[in-house]
């Protein structure tokens with residue numbers, strides 16, 4: 001009963017992230033800019049795309065566009081990133 005756990009991370013995967021200020025990427029699905037808007041706190045889906053076990057590119061989607069595209073790179077990892085920016089909070 002060996003637990004053959006294939007540690008195969010070399011497949012496409014998708015994560016949910018905040019859109020950063022100054023973001024200048026376009027959504028792969030709708031072609032619109034993935035814009036930072038301070039009041040809205042937009043989310044984007046970032047996909048690392050692998051083909052035949054090799055990384056080929058990063059694709060960005062609006063959160064809702066990724067769902068509409070039927071999650072082409074698998075389910076979204078929605079684990080929040082640790083907030084390491086609390087020191088900057090006073091800067092605004």
Ligand SMILES: [Zn+2]
Nearest residue numbers: 027030062065
């Ligand atoms: Zn979009």
